[in-house]
Amino acid sequence: MMKLVDLPDTIALFPLPGALLLPRSKLPLHIFEPRYRVMIGDCLKTPTRLIGMIQPRGVPVGEGERLHTIGCAGRLTSFTETDDGRYMITLTGISRFRLLQESGAGLKPYRQARVDWTGFEGDLGRVEHDPSQNREAFLGLLGRYFAALSPLTDWKSLQDADDEMMINALSMLCPFAPEERQALLEAPSLTTRRETLMTLMEFALRTVSAQPGGRMQ
Template sequence: MSAPAELPDVLPIFPLGGAILLPRGRLPLNIFEPRYLQMVDDVLRSDHRLIGMIQPRVEGDRRRLYHIGCAGRLVAFSETGDGRYLISLRGISRFRLLDVRDGFTPYLRGQVAWDAFAADTGAPETDPGLDRERLRALVGDYLGRLGIDMSLEELDDGEDEHVINALAMVCPFPADEKQALLEAPGLAARRKALMALLEIHAHARNDEEDRLQ
């Protein structure tokens, strides 16, 4: 795992709403826009093979980027017959976006700082407060109401960090809620936020169903 001192100060930036990457997580991506095809080509030629994933946010009529994202190392690559790239990123560390540089490439590049997230490149976290039975019930209810069929077997024996971070990444929460999960200072805080969001959405769905009856 890379140490913060070995990570670059400038990253290619891939803005993608509704999608977050967390340290040690895996994020599959389907790349088809020409500018991002070039970005992948450039990343494959780089020493670090890192892409900075970050969510856009809308403020009034202006589109900006959130300040916190996560860098992923390109660990799998294939090209389709119609010219798309199918890639997979492994989360390395979160970063703070300091500035956006444009004009040199068709895609954005960002000046970033890593110092606030040194723990991201350390050992995987554990969460003694994780109630797997309660989490399974909340996730099952949430996904069931959305009509999403997903195996929850890893909730029983997966490592704490993998379980919590994988759910934070795959649950289709709104962008601002996904961002709150990304920015949580530690695994226990992320688990608490995740379970709170699942409960909020369950109550909101119940209220909506009551109004329709």
């Protein structure tokens, strides 16, 4: 387990709209752009193998485009390189960070930044719990949400998972908008993230009920 003193002051950034990585969760990614293939190669040479997942404030991602101030760093825990140089990787969430200042402009083809890890010490600790959760009510809402959503049919496999795994997995899997995902990332506690998740699902259900046929588009 990493400690605060192990985390570097500067990390590579991977701005990706809609991608959500949370501490102790895993995010698979397909890396094909040349600049990010360079980033993976450089990352593998570092002792921490950290990449900062962060959302841009608009799309498409462009050089110099503004980024959100909070992202989540993941450790590159597995990778496969294809014959044509692409990577299939998995990042394991380590800790959220606050973006201080982008650095190294022009030195690398990808973006880098100085970051601050303070305020997110809990991300490096033990698995979080949600003692105030009414699991029966939560699962009931999930059932209604996925009955309307349809695509994710295997959500029931999460029912027996612990609080953190279930809430974080649903936050990452559900098809929320980028700004909604950012709100889930910035939630200060697991309880707050679950409350935000429930609010987003309830809003989606109200939207569905107002549409012809009662299905999400």
